[in-house]
Amino acid sequence: MASMSMDIATTFLGLYKRPTTLLSGVRTTVFPLLWKPQPQYHSHSFRTSSSLRSRIITADYLPKSKQLSRRFTVSATTTSTPQSEDSDVLTKIPPDDRIPATIITGFLGSGKTTLLNHILTADHGKRIAVIENEYGEVDIDGSLVAAKSVGAEDIIMLNNGCLCCTVRGDLVRMIAELVNKKKGNFDHIVIETTGLANPSPIIQTFYAEDQVFNDVKLDGVVTLVDAKHASFHLDEVKPKGVVNEAVEQIAYADRIIVNKTDLVGEPAIASLIQRIRIINRMAHLKRTEFGKVDLDYVLGIGGFDLERIESAVNTEGSKDDNATDDHDHDHDHEHEHKHEHHDGHHSHDHSHDPGVSSVSIVCEGSLDLEKANMWLGTLLLERSEDIYRLKGILSVEGMDERFVFQGVHDIFQGSPDRLWGPNEPKINKIVFIGKNLDGQELEKGFKACLL
Numbered sequence: 001m002a003s004m005s006m007d008i009a010t011t012f013l014g015l016y017k018r019p020t021t022l023l024s025g026v027r028t029t030v031f032p033l034l035w036k037p038q039p040q041y042h043s044h045s046f047r048t049s050s051s052l053r054s055r056i057i058t059a060d061y062l063p064k065s066k067q068l069s070r071r072f073t074v075s076a077t078t079t080s081t082p083q084s085e086d087s088d089v090l091t092k093i094p095p096d097d098r099i100p101a102t103i104i105t106g107f108l109g110s111g112k113t114t115l116l117n118h119i120l121t122a123d124h125g126k127r128i129a130v131i132e133n134e135y136g137e138v139d140i141d142g143s144l145v146a147a148k149s150v151g152a153e154d155i156i157m158l159n160n161g162c163l164c165c166t167v168r169g170d171l172v173r174m175i176a177e178l179v180n181k182k183k184g185n186f187d188h189i190v191i192e193t194t195g196l197a198n199p200s201p202i203i204q205t206f207y208a209e210d211q212v213f214n215d216v217k218l219d220g221v222v223t224l225v226d227a228k229h230a231s232f233h234l235d236e237v238k239p240k241g242v243v244n245e246a247v248e249q250i251a252y253a254d255r256i257i258v259n260k261t262d263l264v265g266e267p268a269i270a271s272l273i274q275r276i277r278i279i280n281r282m283a284h285l286k287r288t289e290f291g292k293v294d295l296d297y298v299l300g301i302g303g304f305d306l307e308r309i310e311s312a313v314n315t316e317g318s319k320d321d322n323a324t325d326d327h328d329h330d331h332d333h334e335h336e337h338k339h340e341h342h343d344g345h346h347s348h349d350h351s352h353d354p355g356v357s358s359v360s361i362v363c364e365g366s367l368d369l370e371k372a373n374m375w376l377g378t379l380l381l382e383r384s385e386d387i388y389r390l391k392g393i394l395s396v397e398g399m400d401e402r403f404v405f406q407g408v409h410d411i412f413q414g415s416p417d418r419l420w421g422p423n424e425p426k427i428n429k430i431v432f433i434g435k436n437l438d439g440q441e442l443e444k445g446f447k448a449c450l451l
């Protein structure tokens with residue numbers, strides 16, 4: 001990591017000065033290209049060449065040659081065309097017609113297959129291709145999935161290991177094959193991971209692999225949490241350097257489903273939800289029995305869609321979607337404030353993935369572009385392993401649009417969004433989910449970038 005980091009830093013910090021060219025198909029801007037409002041950038045400065053498409057990914061599964069050739073990832077398609085004589089650009093986001101994919105994850109027995117069956121048997125009109133990953137040679141979940149009989153276009157089993165480790169290459173091939181052979185026959189891909197999967201490398205696959213990225217977009221990560229057993233797994237002490245999958249699965253979620261609520265009482269559910277909120281305050285959360293949720297809660301959520309980031313970052317979005325859980329509400333105010341939630345246990349010696357928490361910063365003002373680039377570049381250079389998820393909406397000096405972005409470790413993407421309203425306060429919102437986050441330091445660093 002250390003030796004790679006310098007490359008990343010150089011890339012990160014140097015990028016915004018590079019001339020850029022049109023990338024066919026997918027165009028966007030990236031934060032370090034954060035637009036300098038100078039005349040020479042007016043019509044093309046957002047466009048990235050394919051060589052700028054994705055940021056270096058340091059995950060060790062990528063071959064070195066690939067690691068070095070990758071920089072920033074893009075997903076939203078953003079064009080910049082002249083708007084009027086007196087304004088620089090019109091930012092609009094044309095439809096992204098890549099096939100959406102949903103990752104369903106959650107600890108062993110939390111109800112993933114149950115949810116999948118609910119999805120497959122519900123009346124939503126979508127044609128779904130399923131990729132099912134089971135650890136072990138014997139396809140048990142596959143036979144439990146109601147797939148063929150209810151019209152799933154395809155169900156593909158990956159049985160030789162866990163998606164996040166040994167069969168990740170298979171996932172890439174599987175998706176590429178699905179797209180090449182069956183495009184037009186299905187509208188959505190659902191991937192069920194094993195109960196022991198760490199979602200991070202699976203998520204990264206959607207950005208790191210051209211074969212996947214060009215045709216498929218990650219719609220969201222749905223994490224099932226077993227209301228009865230989750231606390232036990234969250235508490236589990238892992239050897240140094242070994243991730244606690246239960247914590248990671250919650251940390252990466254866009255939607256959390258606290259399932260099996262029939263098996264425990266209200267106090268246990270409430271305390272579990274509080275605990276989940278410490279790890280991830282950004283995801284929407286619902287309680288269920290047998291995974292019975294409205295399908296629009298889990299499909300088509302655009303969790304990784306830049307247009308939707310606002311709701312993710314919006315502090316309202318971090319509430320439990322069940323009104324009954326209003327004990328979990330935020331105490332947010334309109335202007336300057338910060339939330340920092342650390343696991344109260346992390347000072348103890350026995351750790352359950354110590355200090356996985358969320359920090360959100362909300363403050364009004366406009367950012368100095370160069371300072372922001374420097375700050376975020378340095379932060380990701382030093383801390384990308386610990387920063388699991390990052391999402392935000394920023395106000396940048398000289399930019400009429402909001403800048404929305406998100407990151408997964410050192411993969412970072414962003415683009416201008418809609419124009420700020422004439423009387424709209426320019427409030428920056430940024431959420432970090434990760435390990436050992438120091439809320440005060442993050443806030444201080446962020447505020448130092450404000451003009």
Ligand SMILES: Nc1nc2c(ncn2[C@@H]2O[C@H](COP(=O)(O)OP(=O)(O)OP(=O)(O)O)[C@@H](O)[C@H]2O)c(=O)[nH]1
Binds near residue numbers: 260
């Ligand atoms: N009581 C109760 N049982 C549930 C609920 N949801 C699922 N189950 C049961 O829990 C068991 C495990 O559910 P699955 O859907 O197979 O869980 P999974 O996450 O796919 O399990 P793995 O593939 O082993 O990781 C099954 O027997 C389900 O019928 C629920 O809300 N309440």
